[in-house]
Amino acid sequence: MAVVFEKPKALTDAVFHYCPGCPHGIIHRLVAEVIDELGIEGKAIGVAPVGCAVMAYDYFACDMIEAAHGRAPAVATGIKRCRPENVVFTYQGDGDLASIGMAETVHSAARNENITVIFVNNAIYGMTGGQMAPTSLPGQVTQTSPYGRDVNHCGWPIKVCEMLSTLEGPEYITRVAVNNVKNVKNAKKAIKKAFQNQIEGKGFSLVEVVSACPTNWGMTPQQALEWVESDMLPYYPIGVYKDRTAAKEGTV
Amino acid sequence: MAERVLMKGNEAIAEAAIRAGCRHYFGYPITPQTEIAAYMAKKMPKIGGVFLQAESEVASINMVYGAAAAGMRVMTSSSSPGISLKAEGLSYIAGSDVPALVVNVQRGGPGLGGIQPSQSDYFQATKGGGHGDYRMIVLAPASVQEMASLTIKGFNLADKYLMTAMILADGTIGQMMEPISFEDAEIETYEKPWALTGTNCERKHNVVNSLYLKPDELEAKNFERYERYKIVEQNEAMWEEYMMEDAELCVVAFGIASRVAKNAVAAARAEGIKVGLIRPITLWPFPKDALAFAAEKVKGFVSVELSMGQMIEDIRLATQCNKPVGLCNRCGGMIPSPDEVLESIRKAQKGEF
Secondary structure, three states: OOOOOOOOOOEOOOOOOOOOOOOHHHHHHHHHHHHHHHOOHHHEEEEEOOOHHHHHHHHEOOEEEEOOOOOHHHHHHHHHHHOOOOEEEEEEEHHHHHHHOHHHHHHHHHOOOOOEEEEEEOOEEOOOOOEEOOOOOOOOOEOOEOOOOOHHHHOOOOOHHHHHOOOOOOOEEEEEEOOOHHHHHHHHHHHHHHHHHHHOOOOOEEEEEEOOOHHHHOOOHHHHHHHHHHHHHHHOOOEEEEEHHHHHHOOO | OOOOEEEEHHHHHHHHHHHOOOOEEEEOOOOOOHHHHHHHHHHHHHHOOEEEEOOOHHHHHHHHHHHHHOOOOEEEEEOHHHHHHHHHHHHHHHHHOOOEEEEEEEEOOOOOOOOOEOOOOHHHHHHOOOOOOOOOEEEOOOOHHHHHHHHHHHHHHHHHHOOEEEEEEEHHHHHOEEEEOOOOOOOOOOOOOOOOOOOOOOOOOOEEOOOOOOHHHHHHHHHHHHHHHHHHHHHOOOEEEEOOOOOOEEEEOOHHHHHHHHHHHHHHHHOOOOEEEEEEOEEEOOOHHHHHHHHOOOOEEEEEEOOOOOHHHHHHHHOOOOOOEEEEEOOOOOOOOHHHHHHHHHHHHOOOO
16 A cells, blocks of 8 residues: 655654644644655754743654753754754744743844754743733733733734844744645745755754644634634734845845 | 963863863853953864854853753853853753853852952852752862863763763952963763764664653652762762861861961961861862861861851751851952951860851
């Protein structure tokens, strides 16, 4: 019988702990497929965050390390500077990357650290039960913004790709989504490019994946994906925000 | 005769680290330890190593964590307020059982404090600093020679026991110059099968991690770690004794304070007071047995510290409060004169502690 679909080798047999309808499963799979396709499982080293993906070290079959909250890019820097021949990636959420770890994010980008950053933005702190994130939308109801995010009180959500693209340093900054088949396919292309850039020594590549959190948004998985389209993507538009090589070659 | 070179204490640490095989240094500027970073910045690129100035102490200790997990001899250095920022990383490094060397060239605190020498991070270094049950091996150099030799020793011990070794120095020893030799340095190397190297698709993946959500697993991990710490306590305590053979009083001091104390002990001896000095070289493990043994013969102790009195608690614990312990201290960047220490010895001689 012909095998038409199977689990990527870069994933272990561990069962994901993610909630039903959570796109982390899709995004893990995309990263693992890319690792398989590039044949880099043997030299990949992943850095897990603090947040919902905290146990990613159990799911990816390559060598893994668990970082403190927000520190994944610093840990990845330490590893990559020691082992430049390895392929080092981080997998982080919005609280991890855009709040507590913003300094590490900005400075690893500014250094054009030759690492790959997968940034999952679902506009909420999932693991701790649904608090306001640095990327929660204006008016968004969360456990710690029960009357909706009041931008006059707690400020505006941070657009990470737009901000990082102002830096000279990074090679590739892009935003994708995983709310429909077309977007999932494009997300995989971006992730693959982000890993290829590292293999080619081009430097810091960050893929922001606009995701969903049905559990903490209080929606069904279907509604959550619709909310990504209707509310998240207008605020966080899909697109390539920086691609130095393409800019140099005049292809953008 | 061994070749001797004149070096500044901070530079001796940096040179010793390189000789110990350290090729990765991550740091952030802070007085009074910047010579270490400056030395590394100059040397590392010439020898195929990495010097990287991080965006913060927090980032630098996490770079150390990554490099240590990757199996490298790696270090960072800072001074008191910077070490507070590194405390998070120190806890993760301990919880993940990877080896690292961290230098604290202490300055006065709390808060921003001052930039003059101090020993007021004794508690932070020996009792934790970061969260959770863990220990660090804490080495307290009292000379530029020891800045070098304890750095090499620190790397060896860190690799041997999969712990952080901290060099707890102070601004004085960091800044002063003395002739030193590197010729006796013994570099030990250890296999690191747990390191992140990439699986090469030949083994199961290595995971460096401090998260254990199942309480029984976390407890077992902590018990296991403390079994290792027990071996460190049994085997690695280091101290120096000076004129203790017939001593009736014992001065206890480490680092720069011990040099002042040594002069005071010699002066007291000239006055006919039978006093000696115990100088802990490891602050953790604390040389408990030496103190307990001394407590059987002396009538009391004087702890000389550049703090409000922190090591004094360990002296009391080690001697089970069997003998009185006096405190001769200055802090905030002030250093006691030999006369001040001599005066506390005279008082102790009269039974005033």
